[in-house]
Amino acid sequence: xxxxxxxxxxxxxxxxxxxxxxxxxxxxxxxxxxxxxxxxxxxxxxxxxxxxxxxxxxxxxxxxxxxxxxxxxxxxxxxxxxxxxxxxxxxxxxxxxxxxxxxxxxxxxxxxxxxxxxxxxxxxxxxxxxxxxxxxxxxxxxxxxxxxxxxxxxxxxxxxxxxxxxxxxxxxxxxxxxxxxxxxxxxxxxxxxxxxxxxxxxxxxxxxxxxxxxxxxxxxxxxxxxxxxxxxxxxxxxxxxxxxxxxxxxxxxxxxxxxxxxxxxxxxxxxxxxxxxxxxxxxxxxxxxxxxxxxxxxxxxxxxxxxxxxxxxxxxxxxxxxxxxxxxxxxxxxxxxxxxxxxxxxxxxxxxxxxxxxxxxxxxxxxxxxxxxxxxxxxxxxxxxxxxxxxxxxxxxxxxxxxxxxxxxxxxxxxxxxxxxxxxxxxxxxxxxxxxxxxxxxxxxxxxxxxxxxxxxxxxxxxxxxxxxxxxxxxx
Ligand code: ARG
Numbered sequence: 336x337x338x339x340x341x342x343x344x345x346x347x348x349x350x351x352x353x354x355x356x357x358x359x360x361x362x363x364x365x366x367x368x369x370x371x372x373x374x375x376x377x378x379x380x381x382x383x384x385x386x387x388x389x390x391x392x393x394x395x396x397x398x399x400x401x402x403x404x405x406x407x408x409x410x411x412x413x414x415x416x417x418x419x420x421x422x423x424x425x426x427x428x429x430x431x432x433x434x435x436x437x438x439x440x441x442x443x444x445x446x447x448x449x450x451x452x453x454x455x456x457x458x459x460x461x462x463x464x465x466x467x468x469x470x471x472x473x474x475x476x477x478x479x480x481x482x483x484x485x486x487x488x489x490x491x492x493x494x495x496x497x498x499x500x501x502x503x504x505x506x507x508x509x510x511x512x513x514x515x516x517x518x519x520x521x522x523x524x525x526x527x528x529x530x531x532x533x534x535x536x537x538x539x540x541x542x543x544x545x546x547x548x549x550x551x552x553x554x555x556x557x558x559x560x561x562x563x564x565x566x567x568x569x570x571x572x573x574x575x576x577x578x579x580x581x582x583x584x585x586x587x588x589x590x591x592x593x594x595x596x597x598x599x600x601x602x603x604x605x606x607x608x609x610x611x612x613x614x615x616x617x618x619x620x621x622x623x624x625x626x627x628x629x630x631x632x633x634x635x636x637x638x639x640x641x642x643x644x645x646x647x648x649x650x651x652x653x654x655x656x657x658x659x660x661x662x663x664x665x666x667x668x669x670x671x672x673x674x675x676x677x678x679x680x681x682x683x684x685x686x687x688x689x690x691x692x693x694x695x696x697x698x699x700x701x702x703x704x705x706x707x708x709x710x711x712x713x714x715x716x717x718x719x720x721x722x723x724x725x726x727x728x729x730x731x732x733x734x735x736x737x738x739x740x741x742x743x744x745x746x747x748x749x750x751x752x753x754x755x756x757x758x759x760x761x762x763x764x765x766x767x768x769x770x771x772x773x774x775x776x777x778x779x780x781x782x783x784x785x786x787x788x789x790x791x792x793x794x795x796x797x798x799x800x801x802x803x804x805x806x807x808x809x810x811x
Contacts (some may be wrong), residue, residue: 350432368425369668376430379465381413386561396551401445408442431455452553454545456575456663461541470678471533475526477685482522483803484692489515490796494789496774497702498711505709508774513787519799521594528587536580539564543574546662576662578670585649588677592645595684599638606632612702613695638684648673706774710739710749715771724763734761
């Protein structure tokens with residue numbers, strides 16, 4: 336790429352070219368342009384401009400006639416963009432100047448009055464906050480959908496016994512409903528983080544102008560209220576130069592992505608032939624072009640992989656942002672790429688995960704059988720020795736270890752071990768011990784708050800369902 340002017344270039348940019356004799360080199364124009372990605376801000380840009388324009392009129396900074404012409408022009412541009420008729424052009428750098436240039440074509444020089452008491456610096460910060468606020472609302476709704484899918488499945492599987500794992504080694508029996516509701520809780524906190532971020536970002540930078548505020552008698556409260564912001568940002572330098580709200584969003588998105596990747600990983604494992612705990616239907620699997628028997632959980636794998644993008648987006652923005660002197664620097668133009676990318680990836684992952692959670696079919700027999708393997712009720716045995724035989728827990732733990740070893744040697748499960756064998760190791764053992772060695776009994780006994788007993792899981796699912804219903808009522 337050579338840095339030469341292209342034929343037909345305007346000598347200077349109309350919006351800022353007053354003191355420029357020559358136009359930018361082609362490569363300068365290319366590196367400077369953000370229209371390719373920031374055109375996604377068009378609706379927010381128009382909304383912000385309409386609010387600014389109305390305020391200028393109300394404050395007698397702009398005549399009502401000029402204000403009306405500008406507003407009508409902006410509405411026409413909105414229609415053109417909606418209908419796909421708008422010609423976005425790199426020559427106009429970014430979304431703000433693309434719209435302003437078109438406004439000038441439509442209504443003439445009066446278009447130039449819109450930018451009174453405003454800068455692209457406060458304009459773009461306003462646009463991005465508006466965009467992200469709406470994106471957060473969409474993501475929150477998508478997370479609620481996933482929660483609702485998890486509750487439905489958890490309720491149906493409240494008594495489905497499966498092995499619980501630590502270190503991916505069979506640990507203690509749990510219920511599938513309990514396992515699924517663990518993700519409901521993670522999502523509850525993910526939504527809380529997004530809500531916190533939304534609360535803090537919901538202040539208006541508009542009117543901060545380039546960096547110092549303006550000498551025009553603007554009314555920032557009015558524009559803030561018109562755009563649904565809680566208040567105008569208190570410091571103009573901060574307003575145009577901080578992107579902490581975007582970093583917060585990306586951190587929350589990365590964390591939500593990490594949660595989704597864990598469930599995705601479990602789906603991959605559970606679908607594998609070695610586990611075969613669940614199956615996904617044709618709707619959520621793909622085949623192999625060479626191995627006809629294959630049924631691959633690609634959506635789960637891709638959700639697992641998207642964590643890379645989400646983490647990358649967070650690191651990208653933190654890096655762009657670090658060490659920037661106040662106030663605005665062009666570096667900040669790069670903030671949108673990670674924000675859009677993360678929001679898109681997360682929205683897609685949430686929808687795909689919701690689909691998979693609704694689609695997956697657990698194999699209850701296999702789950703139950705697996706829960707009986709790996710001496711999963713060894714802790715129940717130790718607890719029984721404490722309760723029924725009065726052993727100190729540490730001693731009960733040692734004794735149980737010896738019993739497990741004996742069962743292993745004989746190649747039987749704990750429930751299959753003859754009483755004589757048990758008593759040879761621990762004379763206090765009686766036939767009553769067999770009751771706690773059954774995985775279903777084991778989960779039934781875990782009735783502590785937050786525990787895996789089916790009764791607890793049903794109550795937790797009911798509470799979760801209620802909280803979702805309350806939200807829906809509150810949302811109307
Ligand atoms: N396209 C720019 C951005 O996204 C708009 C602000 C440009 N401001 C400036 N002083 N050049 O950050």
